[in-house]
Amino acid sequence: MKQSARFDFAKLDKYVSKKLKGFDDFERLYDLAGRSELLFEDDSDPIRNYFMPRHCFFKGAEFLIKPLPEEVEGGYLVPGHRFMPFVFSNVFPSGVTLQMPDGSTAALKRSSFTASEVMKYILFFGEFGMDAYLITDDVSNREHFAPPYEKPVNVSVFDLQAFYTQCGFKSGDSLMLTVDDWLKGILSVRHIPAKGKAVNFAGTHDWSQSLLEAYEELRDEDDISFDCNEQAARMFWMAEVNEDTPSLITNPPLAFSTFFNMQKHLTIETMGQLSFFWPQDEPLGNRMLDIVDNGGSLPETELEAIFQMSNLCVKEDDAEAYMREAISNEKKDPDLVLERVTSGRTLVFSTQEDQLEFLELWRELWDEVLESYDPEKDELREIRSVFLELNDQCQQIIRKLDENMEDPASLFRNPDAMQLGELSAMIHHVLVMGNDADVDSAAAAMPMPLADMSSNLTAVLEDLSIRLQGSASAKLSGAADGPVYQLKITLKGSKPPIWRRVLVSSRIELEQLHHVIQTVFGWQNCHLHQFIDSSTFYQPGGGDDDFFSMMEVEDSNGLRICDLLRWEQEKVGYEYDFGDSWLHTVLLEKVLKSGPKQTLPLCTKGKRACPPEDCGGIYGYYHLIETLSGPDCDEKKELLEWNEGPIDPEFFDIIAVNARLRMPF
16 A cells, blocks of 8 residues: 555644634544545554545556457447546546557547447446436437437447557457546556466456455445445455455456456445445345435434424524524524424424423524524625525425325435435535534635525526426426527637537526536636626626726626527627636527427537636737747746646547536536
8 A cells, every 4th residue: 555645634634724724623524534535544543544645546556447349349448437446536437548558549439339238338327327428428319328228329439449450459358557647537558468467367266355345344334325436446445455455456357347247246226316336135125215214314412303203304503504594684583493494394292291392402502502603703694594595495395205205215216306315415514514613714615606506506406396296397407498599608819719619598697607618618717707798797796896986797696698698699708817817708609499308508519728727818828838839948847837737729628528517516
C-alpha cells in the first residue's frame, strides 16, 4: 500500500478549519470524509484515523480486460462498465483516454448493436443505469432501448483495429490497462497473449477468494447505499489493506467482469436508480421490507422515536428548522409549528400520559431553540424558508403515496421514488446546515449556490409529483415542457468563432440556463454572471443600486428565457466574469415542437475549446495561445505551468458535454 500518500484526520481537520473559518463540526467532517468518492478510510491504525486519496491508491494499478471475439473481429472495444472502479465515476466511460504503446491515443467511433447485445457491456450499471448510459451516449437511443431489446442502439467504442492487427491480437488474449490518472481517466494499454507469462495466473483462486472476502466484509457494514462501482472500489481497497491476501491491483489474474461471471455467489440487483452486487441466495425483498418497517433509520432521540411510530418522516433537526423559521417571523407559538410539521397526519397516542410526554419533549426543544437562536445573526433565514417549503412539498408527496400504496416495498423498485428520497435527504442536509452556528462556513461548503439549488429542486419536485401520482400528463425526467428552443451561444470576439448549439425547454429559467451555458462551454462557475437585454441587466437577486445606478438591474431568479426571447432570430447577451468579461450572444435560432420523450437540455453541436478561467479575457486568451504555440521562452514556461499544460484550441468533446448535462446542476 502507498503509505506515503496517506494523511491523518488531524491534517484534514486543520486544512478545513483554515479554509472555512470557524468550522468545528468534526463529526460531520469525519462522516463526509468516510463517504467521499475521492477518499478511502484506512482504519488499520487503532490510534490515528488515516485517509488515502483514491487517485493515489489507483495510480499505477493494473487491471485486465478480455475483449470478446466479436470485438476482436470488429476491431473495437466497448467501454461500458469495464473501467470500474479504476476511473473516477464522474468520467463517462467513452471519455476515458486510452494511451496506446506507440504513444497514440485510441480514437472513438460509433457502432450499432442490438440493445440485447450491448447489455452485457453495461450490466453493472443496473436497469436504470443502462438506460441512462445509452441515452447519455446518444439521445436517440431512448426510442430503442426497451423490451424485447432487439432494436439497434448507437454506442461509442474505442477503435483498436490497428492495434489488434499490429500486435497479432487473437480471441482469448487480454488487454492490460495501467492507471496513469484516476481522476481524469487516463489509462495505458498493452497486449497480453493468452499463453503469455506476463501475468501470474497461478493465484487465480486466491485472488477471487480475496475479492469475495472483501465483499463479505463490505456487507458486514450493513450499507446498501453503494452502487456497483463503489462496491468494487471498496472491495479492492479492503483486500489491499489486508496483509494476508494477494495484491488485487498490481497482479490481476482475472478481469473483474470475468471474475464476476465465473463465481456463482453474486448477482446484480436494482433498487430505484441504484444497482449493486447482491448474494444470489438472499432475497432482496426481505431487506427492503426491513428498511420500510424501520423507517429507513433508527431514531436518535425520544422525539424522533415518537415521530417514527406515528409514521412521520421528520427528524429533530427538521423540527428545529421549522422552529427557527417561526421565531424569525415572530410567530412564537410552538403549537403552530407542530401543526405545520404534522400537517396531513394525525398523531395517535395510546394513553394520555404518552401524549403529555410528547408535548413536554416538544416544548423542551422549543425552549432550547428559543434560547439559543438569534434571528439577527442568521444569514440563511430566506434560504431556510425556501427549503422548508420544499420539504413541505416532499412530505405532501410522501403522504399521498402512503395513502395510495398497497405494497410499500415496490417503491424501492421505482426510480422516481428513489429520486424523491434522494431529494428529501438533500433538503434535510440543507436544513441541518442551517441549524449550524457558523452558517457562512457551512454554505461555502455546498456544491452550488443554495438559491440556484432551490430553483432546480422546485421544478424537479413538481415533475416527480406528477409522475409518481400516475397522472396522464406524466413526463419523463428532463422532458421538455412546451416548445423547445434551439439556441446558438457564441463567445463574442472569438475568431474563428467559439460556439455551442443547445436544445432547452422554452420555460427554462435564466439561472438554469446559466448552468447549461457553464456546462456546454466548460466554464467552472467561479465568477458572477448576468444576462443582458437591451439596457436591462438581469442578475441573481438584482444588483447593487449604488454601483449600477446608471443601469436598470432586475432580479433574474424565476425569470424564464421565453420571457426575453419569443421569436426566432431574437437574441440576448450573457456575460460571465465581470473582470475578464466573457460576453456571449444567445441567439434563438428555431422554436421546435417537443417530442414525447425528449430529454433536455441537450447539446447538438459546437466548435472549439473554451478559454481557461482567469486568462485575461478574449485578448488574453489569444495571447496565451500564441505564446504556448511559439518558441520556448520564460513566459511560455510560466504559462505552461499556470495552465498545467498546452492548449488545443480546436478541441471540443460533445459526448463529454452531454454526459455532464445529465448530471444535476
